[in-house]
Amino acid sequence: MPDLDRARSGEHQTAPRAVVVVGASHAAVQFAESLRSNGFGGTVQLIGEELHQPYNRPSLSKAYLKGEVTVESLALRGSNWYTDHSIDLTLGERVVRIEHGKNGSGRVHTSKVHSGENEVSSYVYDRLILATGASPRKLNIAGTDADGVVELRSVDDAHSLRDRVASGPVVVIGGGFIGLEAAATIRSLGGTVTVLEAGPRLMGRAVGEATAAFILAAHRTMGVDVRLSTAPEAILTDDHGAVRGVRVAGNDIAASTVLIGVGVEPNIALAESLGLSCAAGIVVDHRGVTSEGTVLAIGDCTVQPHPGADLDLERSVRLESVDNAVEQAASAARVVAGEPDSVRAVPWFWSDQGDWKLQIAGLTGTHDAVVVRSDPDRPRRLVVGYFTSGRLSAAECVNAPADFLALRGALNNGTLVTPEEFADTSAPLKQLLKPQASRASATA
Amino acid sequence: MSKVFYLQPDGVEKVIEGTDGESVMTTAVKNGVRGIVGQCGGALSCATCHVFLAEDELDNFSAPSEDEDDMLDCAATDREPNSRLSCQLLLREGSDIHVTIPSSQL
Numbered sequence: 001m002p003d004l005d006r007a008r009s010g011e012h013q014t015a016p017r018a019v020v021v022v023g024a025s026h027a028a029v030q031f032a033e034s035l036r037s038n039g040f041g042g043t044v045q046l047i048g049e050e051l052h053q054p055y056n057r058p059s060l061s062k063a064y065l066k067g068e069v070t071v072e073s074l075a076l077r078g079s080n081w082y083t084d085h086s087i088d089l090t091l092g093e094r095v096v097r098i099e100h101g102k103n104g105s106g107r108v109h110t111s112k113v114h115s116g117e118n119e120v121s122s123y124v125y126d127r128l129i130l131a132t133g134a135s136p137r138k139l140n141i142a143g144t145d146a147d148g149v150v151e152l153r154s155v156d157d158a159h160s161l162r163d164r165v166a167s168g169p170v171v172v173i174g175g176g177f178i179g180l181e182a183a184a185t186i187r188s189l190g191g192t193v194t195v196l197e198a199g200p201r202l203m204g205r206a207v208g209e210a211t212a213a214f215i216l217a218a219h220r221t222m223g224v225d226v227r228l229s230t231a232p233e234a235i236l237t238d239d240h241g242a243v244r245g246v247r248v249a250g251n252d253i254a255a256s257t258v259l260i261g262v263g264v265e266p267n268i269a270l271a272e273s274l275g276l277s278c279a280a281g282i283v284v285d286h287r288g289v290t291s292e293g294t295v296l297a298i299g300d301c302t303v304q305p306h307p308g309a310d311l312d313l314e315r316s317v318r319l320e321s322v323d324n325a326v327e328q329a330a331s332a333a334r335v336v337a338g339e340p341d342s343v344r345a346v347p348w349f350w351s352d353q354g355d356w357k358l359q360i361a362g363l364t365g366t367h368d369a370v371v372v373r374s375d376p377d378r379p380r381r382l383v384v385g386y387f388t389s390g391r392l393s394a395a396e397c398v399n400a401p402a403d404f405l406a407l408r409g410a411l412n413n414g415t416l417v418t419p420e421e422f423a424d425t426s427a428p429l430k431q432l433l434k435p436q437a438s439r440a441s442a443t444a
Numbered sequence: 445m446s447k448v449f450y451l452q453p454d455g456v457e458k459v460i461e462g463t464d465g466e467s468v469m470t471t472a473v474k475n476g477v478r479g480i481v482g483q484c485g486g487a488l489s490c491a492t493c494h495v496f497l498a499e500d501e502l503d504n505f506s507a508p509s510e511d512e513d514d515m516l517d518c519a520a521t522d523r524e525p526n527s528r529l530s531c532q533l534l535l536r537e538g539s540d541i542h543v544t545i546p547s548s549q550l
Contacts, residue, residue, distance in 0.1 A: 033476070056485050059485065077473070077476070078474040081476050085476065322485065359489055401489060401514065402514030405491055405518035409518065
């Protein structure tokens with residue numbers, strides 16, 4: 001094909017005709033969808049290691065553990081969707097090697113995950129997208145290989161945890177989103193749960209002190225035994241190598257299951273093998289382009305400039321969220337389709353822990369003031385605003401989804417919200433989104 | 445099995461046979477219906493699955509919760525009396541659903 005030849009010469013970069021995405025999770029599926037909606041007419045190949053069709057991962061710690069939904073209903077898209085959009089989906093294959101040429105084209109070699117065979121297939125591309133995701137971080141204490149120690153990243157993990165919940169008490173190591181969502185769900189199933197958090201508060205990397213304290217109280221109300229500043233020393237096993245407990249400072253906690261939820265590590269081995277710049281994640285620009293300009297990367301595996309209305313090239317972040325997967329995928333698809341950049345919205349996150357809904361918009365770290373908005377008549381709600389030089393820069397909401405939408409909108413639109421307005425519970429926050437003129441008349 | 449009729453703002457209609465128990469949002473996303481985003485996966489966290497439900501089908505569903513009602517006030521397209529978040533509309537055997545998709549969700 002003359003077009004391809006010209007592209008490969010590197011002199012005239014033409015639109016790619018064959019796109020291969022390594023990974024088949026949220027970012028990968030969204031990328032494929034965005035690419036097609038941008039009018040891309042070439043081939044799109046997604047390669048995933050798991051045998052399940054791409055599924056909705058955040059449900060694993062909640063609806064799926066409860067047994068409320070099936071694997072099929074977790075699917076991100078129906079089976080027909082892939083064929084209807086001419087998206088080739090390969091499941092159960094692991095990428096073992098990539099031959100990458102300077103002009104951006106190359107070949108991906110895979111093996112079957114479950115048969116242990118050596119390279120079985122190869123896929124030619126003229127544009128490569130890495131959506132390799134992240135893996136649960138390992139804990140370096142004795143007993144982590146015992147029968148009854150589980151992680152929670154894949155639907156198979158969730159399945160094994162679900163099967164174990166009825167068999168006895170669970171100890172969750174790590175007080176982050178995954179551990180707390182699982183703990184709340186196990187409580188709602190009538191199980192006994194202890195959460196061990198090594199740090200002085202819950203969700204230390206994700207939320208501020210006021211929100212962490214509020215969620216801590218919520219978990220204690222639900223009957224979760226939360227122990228802060230408590231690091232496990234060893235997982236204890238019986239004569240058969242099965243979990244029987246967890247040792248913490250001079251104290252053994254009985255357990256038949258241990259869930260390790262101490263965060264994730266980005267999967268960067270393939271990126272490193274390609275010589276891409278990595279720093280606790282694959283380094284990408286605001287559009288998902290890696291240090292090797294012809295390869296893109298999206299999702300949990302990436303490190304990127306702090307996104308939002310004020311793109312901050314000096315601050316790089318790794319964001320583990322559905323919103324980020326979707327936004328990065330859409331940006332990367334525009335690059336591949338040759339479309340101009342679009343404006344990225346502020347990042348946002350959510351975590352449902354029992355019937356406590358936590359939502360976060362924007363990123364903290366630059367703030368110089370924290371304002372708490374709480375109403376004694378609504379004790380289950382909390383809204384916390386972070387202000388940088390008098391301007392709202394981030395917000396955390398508990399059980400206040402409408403306030404969350406208003407604040408996220410304000411952050412995206414650059415709407416001025418003063419700390420005084422924020423703290424004043426006599427006026428709804430959604431009023432802040434209205435144009436200044438109608439706000440004036442509304443308060444007149 | 446029940447059918448969902450998705451009417452786009454431009455008048456194009458798409459009919460999907462859905463799975464009972466799944467939501468109007470999930471059914472749309474799984475089948476690539478334009479204009480229903482469902483970013484949060486149905487956790488009442490994003491208001492990107494706003495639809496206008498056929499007037500004569502409003503009573504087939506329980507009224508919006510306080511949170512859904514509040515969130516509709518913050519949807520990208522102004523709400524109407526028949527506005528719902530489609531993640532809260534579950535398909536039921538033998539009961540067809542007609543929704544109109546607003547012009548913007550984000």
